[in-house]
Amino acid sequence: MEQARLSFHEEIRKNKINSFFLIGIVLVVLLALVYSIGFIMGGDFFFIILIVGTIISILYVVGGYYKSADLAVAASNAKKANGPEYRQYHNIVEGLCLASGLPKPKLYVMHNQQINAFASGRDPKHAVVCVTDGAIEKLTKQELEGVLAHELSHVANYDIRFMTLTAVLVGMIAIISQIFLRTLFWSSMTGGRRNNSSGDGKGQMIMMVIGIALAILAPIVVALVQLAISRKREYVADSSAVKFMRTPTGLIGALTKIKDNTPMKVSGAVAPLFLAKPTREKEWFQTHPPLSKRIARLERM
Amino acid sequence: MITWILIAVAVVIIFIFFMYYNRFVRLTHQIDNSLAQINVQLKKRSDLIPNLLSAVKGYMKHEKGIIKEVTDARKALVGAEGVEAKMKAGNKLQSALKSIFAIAEGYPDLKANTNFLHLQQELSAIEDKVAYARQYYNDGIMSYNVMTTVVPGKWFASMYGFNKREYLKIAEAEKAVPKVEF
Numbered sequence: 455m456e457q458a459r460l461s462f463h464e465e466i467r468k469n470k471i472n473s474f475f476l477i478g479i480v481l482v483v484l485l486a487l488v489y490s491i492g493f494i495m496g497g498d499f500f501f502i503i504l505i506v507g508t509i510i511s512i513l514y515v516v517g518g519y520y521k522s523a524d525l526a527v528a529a530s531n532a533k534k535a536n537g538p539e540y541r542q543y544h545n546i547v548e549g550l551c552l553a554s555g556l557p558k559p560k561l562y563v564m565h566n567q568q569i570n571a572f573a574s575g576r577d578p579k580h581a582v583v584c585v586t587d588g589a590i591e592k593l594t595k596q597e598l599e600g601v602l603a604h605e606l607s608h609v610a611n612y613d614i615r616f617m618t619l620t621a622v623l624v625g626m627i628a629i630i631s632q633i634f635l636r637t638l639f640w641s642s643m644t645g646g647r648r649n650n651s652s653g654d655g656k657g658q659m660i661m662m663v664i665g666i667a668l669a670i671l672a673p674i675v676v677a678l679v680q681l682a683i684s685r686k687r688e689y690v691a692d693s694s695a696v697k698f699m700r701t702p703t704g705l706i707g708a709l710t711k712i713k714d715n716t717p718m719k720v721s722g723a724v725a726p727l728f729l730a731k732p733t734r735e736k737e738w739f740q741t742h743p744p745l746s747k748r749i750a751r752l753e754r755m
Numbered sequence: 756m757i758t759w760i761l762i763a764v765a766v767v768i769i770f771i772f773f774m775y776y777n778r779f780v781r782l783t784h785q786i787d788n789s790l791a792q793i794n795v796q797l798k799k800r801s802d803l804i805p806n807l808l809s810a811v812k813g814y815m816k817h818e819k820g821i822i823k824e825v826t827d828a829r830k831a832l833v834g835a836e837g838v839e840a841k842m843k844a845g846n847k848l849q850s851a852l853k854s855i856f857a858i859a860e861g862y863p864d865l866k867a868n869t870n871f872l873h874l875q876q877e878l879s880a881i882e883d884k885v886a887y888a889r890q891y892y893n894d895g896i897m898s899y900n901v902m903t904t905v906v907p908g909k910w911f912a913s914m915y916g917f918n919k920r921e922y923l924k925i926a927e928a929e930k931a932v933p934k935v936e937f
Contacts (some may be wrong), residue, residue: 538873545880552792553887554786700890 461752466612473616477515480623484511494662522618523582526574532562532584546599550606553698559583572727573605574618581609593708600704607694613687617727685743692748702752715746775911782899789892797845798887804829807874814865818858825851849882893922
């Protein structure tokens with residue numbers, strides 16, 4: 455186990471630091487949101503909203519950390535890979551775990567005809583790996599092995615912790631700020647006006663502007679941070695997959711087949727976790743480098 | 756003041772000594788552990804053989820030779836001592852198995868037998884796992900040997916008595932593709 459850890463040392467350290475800061479930033483953003491919500495709409499209930507909101511935020515972040523893998527599995531509607539048709543899948547993962555010194559992760563399957571896969575969890579001991587039915591049916595054994603080696607590299611260098619945390623926490627911030635924006639709109643249409651006459655209208659307006667700015671900016675900022683880092687991750691995982699398998703052929707074959715994929719529907723929040731981007735997006739908003747570039751790099755190995 | 760600096764330096768030096776010792780110990784554990792993994796896989800392989808033979812016997816009545824070869828290879832593997840010997844016996848068994856699977860191609864009834872198919876799949880998975888476990892073992896040996904040859908690891912290694920270790924090699928004869936006779 456130590457050997458894999460040693461060679462990934464730098465990546466692991468970065469991922470742990472990033473995860474720590476991500477949790478910190480998300481917590482601060484959430485508390486700022488709670489505070490502005492309380493300030494704008496609370497009135498007499500300001501402190502109650504503040505306390506309840508703070509407790510919810512902390513519970514949410516802690517829950518996100520410990521339950522991230524379960525959330526990712528639930529969001530992608532995956533099932534446990536039991537049954538004889540998944541024997542080869544289990545065998546390949548067991549073999550790759552022997553090659554990398556990792557404990558065997560929990561294996562899941564998504565019922566989808568597209569070829570794709572993802573890994574999640576907070577550390578290698580609590581990791582999950584999930585592939586689509588399409589990957590199991592359409593890929594040869596060596597190609598599937600390449601895909602799984604790529605996912606296990608994400609597990610080994612703690613990408614899963616940072617990426618899942620980002621997916622879960624950022625996805626939720628997006629939802630919360632959307633709720634916030636709508637409530638704000640609603641309250642300004644109805645109840646909000648009443649308080650204006652009682653003075654302090656200016657302070658309220660300022661808080662409102664800050665609140666709206668936060669609500670709009672928070673998800674964008676965190677998403678962009680995540681994008682910038684996650685492209686490099688894919689290259690690193692590709693090359694570690696080659697290190698485990700000692701040949702790039704399998705992964706090249708799998709990526710070539712994925713190129714012909716039609717887009718699949720997954721929740722936007724978990725999209726960055728996947729082996730290849732599940733939906734078609736504009737180049738600058740992609741979490742993954744283009745497949746042709748990844749294949750070209752692998753061919754040079 | 757000076758005494759404090761001296762104490763700090765001494766603490767740092769002791770820490771470095773401990774750190775290197777622990778690194779060697781950790782690598783040795785990793786190597787031992789991957790060795791245990793190889794043995795686990797080889798054991799699984801020899802455990803599956805009786806099932807395979809009983810599945811095959813009913814169909815392959817005229818292939819006594821190859822069945823005996825597999826049985827003997829299994830006996831040799833069970834009796835082998837030491838990694839090198841075990842790996843060697845394991846490889847011999849694997850090539851005998853390959854012949855059995857090649858011969859099975861000529862028996863459509865056997866190929867349709869789910870039990871046989873399952874055993875065939877498991878045995879080929881074990882072959883992969885043995886290869887991967889050996890790769891991990893050799894990776895471990897490599898890091899260990901690098902540690903014992905570079906400076907300052909080299910000095911610590913000779914001080915603590917950690918010597919260079921041998922890679923697990925595949926003998927030339929076993930690299931050859933098994934011969935299949937019909």
